[in-house]
Amino acid sequence: MSDKITLNIEGKTVDCPVITGTEGDKAIDIGKLRAATGYITMDPGFGNTGSCKSAITYLDGDKGILRYRGIPIEHLAEKSSFTETAYLLIYGKLPDRKEMDAFSSSFNEHSMIHEDMKNFFDAYPSSAHPMAILSAMVCSMSAYYPDMIKENPTKEDIDRIAVQLLSKVRTICAFSYKKSIGEPFVYPRHDLMYVPNFLNMMFASPTRPYKLVEEAVQALKVLLILHADHEQNCSTSTVRLVGSSHANLYASISAGICALWGPLHGGANQAVIEMLEEIHADGGDVQKYVAKAKDKTSGFRLMGFGHRVYKNFDPRAKIIKQKADELLNKLGIHDPLLDIAKRLEEAALKDEYFIARKLYPNVDFYSGIILKAIGIPLKMFPVMFAIGRMPGWIAHWKEMIEDPTTKIGRPFQIYIGSPSRDYVPIEQRG
Ligand code: ACO
Numbered sequence: 001m002s003d004k005i006t007l008n009i010e011g012k013t014v015d016c017p018v019i020t021g022t023e024g025d026k027a028i029d030i031g032k033l034r035a036a037t038g039y040i041t042m043d044p045g046f047g048n049t050g051s052c053k054s055a056i057t058y059l060d061g062d063k064g065i066l067r068y069r070g071i072p073i074e075h076l077a078e079k080s081s082f083t084e085t086a087y088l089l090i091y092g093k094l095p096d097r098k099e100m101d102a103f104s105s106s107f108n109e110h111s112m113i114h115e116d117m118k119n120f121f122d123a124y125p126s127s128a129h130p131m132a133i134l135s136a137m138v139c140s141m142s143a144y145y146p147d148m149i150k151e152n153p154t155k156e157d158i159d160r161i162a163v164q165l166l167s168k169v170r171t172i173c174a175f176s177y178k179k180s181i182g183e184p185f186v187y188p189r190h191d192l193m194y195v196p197n198f199l200n201m202m203f204a205s206p207t208r209p210y211k212l213v214e215e216a217v218q219a220l221k222v223l224l225i226l227h228a229d230h231e232q233n234c235s236t237s238t239v240r241l242v243g244s245s246h247a248n249l250y251a252s253i254s255a256g257i258c259a260l261w262g263p264l265h266g267g268a269n270q271a272v273i274e275m276l277e278e279i280h281a282d283g284g285d286v287q288k289y290v291a292k293a294k295d296k297t298s299g300f301r302l303m304g305f306g307h308r309v310y311k312n313f314d315p316r317a318k319i320i321k322q323k324a325d326e327l328l329n330k331l332g333i334h335d336p337l338l339d340i341a342k343r344l345e346e347a348a349l350k351d352e353y354f355i356a357r358k359l360y361p362n363v364d365f366y367s368g369i370i371l372k373a374i375g376i377p378l379k380m381f382p383v384m385f386a387i388g389r390m391p392g393w394i395a396h397w398k399e400m401i402e403d404p405t406t407k408i409g410r411p412f413q414i415y416i417g418s419p420s421r422d423y424v425p426i427e428q429r430g
Helices: 033-037 073-079 082-091 097-109 115-123 130-144 155-181 194-203 214-227 234-243 249-261 268-281 286-294 315-331 336-350 352-356 363-374 378-402
Strands: 004-009 012-020 026-028 057-060 065-068
Touching (some): 004 033, 065 073, 065 082, 065 315, 073 214, 073 315, 082 097, 082 194, 082 214, 082 378, 097 155, 115 155, 130 155, 130 249, 130 378, 155 194, 155 249, 194 214, 214 315, 234 249, 234 378, 249 378, 268 336, 268 363, 286 352, 315 363, 336 352, 336 363
Antiparallel strands (some): 004 012, 057 065
């Protein structure tokens, strides 16, 4: 294979270097195309476009492979903790004992939010979606911790903001839930690890201590690890694009949270449960909904199905389905929505429409069943995704900002509007 591809457009020639990744994936570098030929490429939805080189996550959608820094997610889900996985993603290596201890204890140091920020929660209606609160609060952190948003942050500054975000986001999410149910906030505790600490802030109250259920802690840990990164998805690309203007880490991540909120991305876990509830209330006829999803005029899609990259199976969905089964068995919960989800999956996977388009359950298809079993309210589901994705967003922002070749993100367009015309004063318009 040549190390360059030569394009000849209207007699103008341009040599485009071929870039090859560690796993053999290839790209054509068209960086000189516009200058040499006047042409740009057109790729709505970026289905054929690489925006950067990255050493964080590798995924092969045809083979169903997902690795963080080279380590298969199956191993991390089984053996690692969420904080260790966060360290791996952000710093590129597994921490030794000393590094891990220092990283964990800095979570305690940063777990509280500024007391003044608590007033924010009062300003929101109790019906506010927690993603709205989360994105606003994360962006507002740049106002409360201004020393952390220097023009040129040092490595130490970035490390501090990273751990601060990872730790505080848990507190913000739990506080927004407490606000929505009108209960007093429960502060973070230093004696609890990341996931138990979050669950305690969510479910403990002055009159009702929260009894941690190990199976729930484990299931949530796995869920967060599996959501921790997914290379250049919609929200991560947003974080990188916003950050490419040198917007600070809080602002960039706040934008990522907004991108994640949409039902075609991280909001899908909420949408899946809403869909399963609808099917349940409608008598549980999954075939009816498979038919509806195939009917392009219905405007309905099977939520939690399909993926831009996975065309075989989503390895995360496989682990999550198993975890959902295990958790419900251990907790002795019979959730009719799990039965519907399994029947829906079976029906769709046998259907020619879904087979031809290689549509499989994605990470969000079964994750809501786990969150529901743990007691997380529906509106908080995308927020749980955001907590999980935080290490990935931070790792990508850091990689982007530390790369001296990064340029501000600024795509082109092909203009299809009116040709040049004169301004007509209002009196003369017909
Ligand atoms: N139900 C029914 N049909 C579907 C579905 C679905 N869930 N997903 C894709 N299709 C169909 C499309 O209608 C299209 O059919 P066509 O070729 O006849 O026009 C074909 O499959 C390809 O779909 P696209 O929308 O072009 O695929 P794209 O890669 O752009 O979208 C996406 C991927 C957004 C995930 C899509 O599959 C979808 O909307 N799924 C449901 C929402 C969802 O679960 N999102 C979570 C994704 S995972 C994540 O972000 C964490």
